Amino acid sequence: MIRDYYNRHALDEKLRGAPRPAGVNHLAIGHRQAVAMVLAQAGEEDTVQRALSSATEFAVRFSAPGEWLVVSENDTPEGLQRRLEALCTGRAYIVDQSEARVLFRLSGPSTHRILAKGVGLDLHPAAFAPGSSANALCGHVAVNLARTGDDTFELIAPRSFAESLFDDLMAMGREYDLTAAFAG
Template sequence: MIRDYYNRNALDEKLRGAPRPPGANHLAIGYRQAVAMVLAVAGEGDSVERLLSSATEFAVRFSAPGEWLVVSENDTPEGLQRRLDALCSGQAHIVDQSEARVLFRLSGPSTRRILAKGIGLDLHPKAFATGASANALCGHIAVNLARTGEDAFELIAPRSFAESLFDDLMTMGREYDLAAAFAA
């Protein structure tokens, strides 16, 4: 049997039913975002970084030297790939990750305390400023963590670990009344 996984989110079973209203602390799961990995050609890392930082139509997340994750809410995966190919013009390899990654958005006044239960990074605004991103472990799961606002973070995780990460985040946020739903 052939399955089209892009039409099914890894957390459909967990979030089935009527959408719950967001609480003070909320976990929003991305449903149709395009995600691409950009890998700079040897010696072109600085140039590719400048090109990516000049673009405002998508979010760029540092992943490793010469490697970034790019997230777009407005593009299809194919559209994001074309846009990045044109922007980087042969200076980088673009790999679609839309079906391979799940985007978690955690927001609310207790986000740093929730994340501190499973992530070994200093998340104080002076140490991890808005716009910063890093690869980290959340419990036992490798994620790309980005600070997107004063009390807002994004975690990008491999699809195969999405259910486990969801369960971990909900357990970490239980005492803070963490609510979860698919992003609008």
């Protein structure tokens, strides 16, 4: 069977049907965001980091030394790549990851307890403040985890593991009545 993955989201089958109203604890799945990986050239890490942190129109997630994931809700993948290339002016390699990654946005008062079931990081605000990000395992899936608010986290996972991560998050949030839907 041949599948055209570019026209179908990795979680279409899981989230098919009428959207349910969001509960207090909710998992919103990104549907049309642009994601790019920025890899600084040797010796240019500080310059690229300053350039990325000066921009306010997209979110920057630390991934590794000299490597960041950039997420934009407003740009197309091509538009984000052009913006980043102009911003980094030849000091970094820009790789589009929009079709290769899935963004999960977990929000609600029980997010810490839900994530504590599968993430081995200290998520207390003193240790992992809003704006922080790190690579971690959520269950058995490697994710980039970012805290975007007091009770809001974003997980960026490889597309090939999206269904497994979705199932794990829904199981971890079952006792907290976690709901899920595509982001609006």
